[in-house]
Every structure is written in C-alpha cells, then in structure tokens.
Amino acid sequence: MLSFNPPIKEEKNYNDLKIVEIEPTIKINLRSNKREFSTKIGKILSILPPNEANTSSGNESYSLLWLSPDEWLIYSNNVNNTLDNQIELENNLFKEISKLNQGAVTNVSDHWVMINLKGSKIFDLLSKSCPFNFKDFKKKKGSVVQTVLNHVDVIMHNKDQNELNLFVRRSFSEDLWLWINDSARFL
C-alpha cells in the first residue's frame, strides 16, 4: 500500500448520503497536444484519452478524465495498488511521453484528495453552493466537470447513478470536508 497520510480520517453517513475519502489512489496529470500521444497512452494503459469535452474513459484499473483539450487526469480505481505499481506506471509514462517530448507527466497523487459521495441526495448537497447545472451531468455516466464548490476548485466524476468522485486540492480538503458535513446535516 502507498504510505499516504490522508487529511480526512473518517467516514460519514447521513440521511441517504455516504461520504468517505478514498485513499490511497494514484493520480497522474497528463498534458500534450501531439498526435502520437493518444496511441502511446492506449498502449500503456489500454485506454484512449477522451477527446470529447466533459467526458471520461476507463477500465477496471484506471479512469482517465478530460480536463481540457490538452490535459487529462488518470486515477486508479483500485486502492490496493502498491508503491511499486505507482512508480512503474509513472516511469512508463515518463519514458514514453516526457522523455520523448510528447507531453508532460506529473504525479499529483499528493496534490488531489478524492472524496466519494454516494446516495440519492448528492446533487441536492452539491447544488447548495455550486453554480454548475447538474441536469445533464447526473444523467450521463462518466461525465466530468471542473467547477467551484463553496468557492473551492473541484473536479467531479460521475461514477454511476447516485455516486460520484470529487477531487479537491489537499490544502482545501479539510475546509470542504467540514462544509460538506455541515450542509449534509440539513438535507
């Protein structure tokens, strides 16, 4: 297991809402505008980076989120990854992409904290302090959005019906965690 020190050390259950931090997960940021980039990622991860805005692709091991036309975020769906797995993946990507000037590979595992929200009331909770319109987002599995929640930058990935992963920067995670819990009490 990876030796992370998670900032959130508890799991909360409210009325039809479950909130928990999922750690440890590998998160790697990819940037490239080269043509060969997609093929290289496909070879390494067996997933092609999504070109359509606000979407994601993935398999059992990894999810690949669209962040902008030349930026993607990989994260592992499996918490049992070892430190060796992480180093191996990062090295493979670095060797095939960064070293050959095909783009940039950055390990952001410690940068983002991933919070999993489950339950029928997650969008009621998020709508309390988010300017984004979730109407289409919640219908489409695999949707991705970067927006603000309670004035904090977040990335949201719609995993399934009534389940999403929320990424927040580590330094803001405790503040957002407290806000989520405070708001969840009134649902």
Next chain:
Amino acid sequence: MFIINCPYCGERDQTEFSCGGEAHIERPKQPTELSDDQWAEYLFMRKNIKGVQFERWNHAHGCRKWFNMVRDTSNDKIQAVYKMGEKPPVK
C-alpha cells in the same frame, strides 16, 4: 451574473471565469524605438467603452483556457465567443 458559453467546456456560470481585458491589442513590432509615452499607451491604456467590446476571458475554474468574447458592457449581452487566434465573427 450571466452564463458564458466556453468554447471548450460549454455553458457555465460567469463566476467560473475571469476577464482579461480588451482583446486584439497588438504588441509593437519594435518596442525599443517607442517613446515612454507610446509604450505606456500600449501597456496600460484601454478603451473600456460602454457598448460592444472585444474582450479576452479565461475559464479560470474550469479548463483554464483563454478565449475571446464580444460583449455589450452595458447589458452583459454576449454577441460571440471564439477561440484565441480566430478572427472575430462580428465587426
């Protein structure tokens, strides 16, 4: 508050964006030949008109991409949104 149609992400609330000021200001080709007044004119002076204005905007809390917008500053009505490097669709 108004809705902006980001050319990369789609419709989002204005609070996710930041305005980068007037667009299509060309950098002088020979800056060393300019007087201080001419340089200050290029660097600081902006029209800031009431009416239709060409502006640069950044989707700061989204895709972090810059783009151009044609906006009426008196009523925030957006006439066009187009990517950097593209020609304005309206005059």
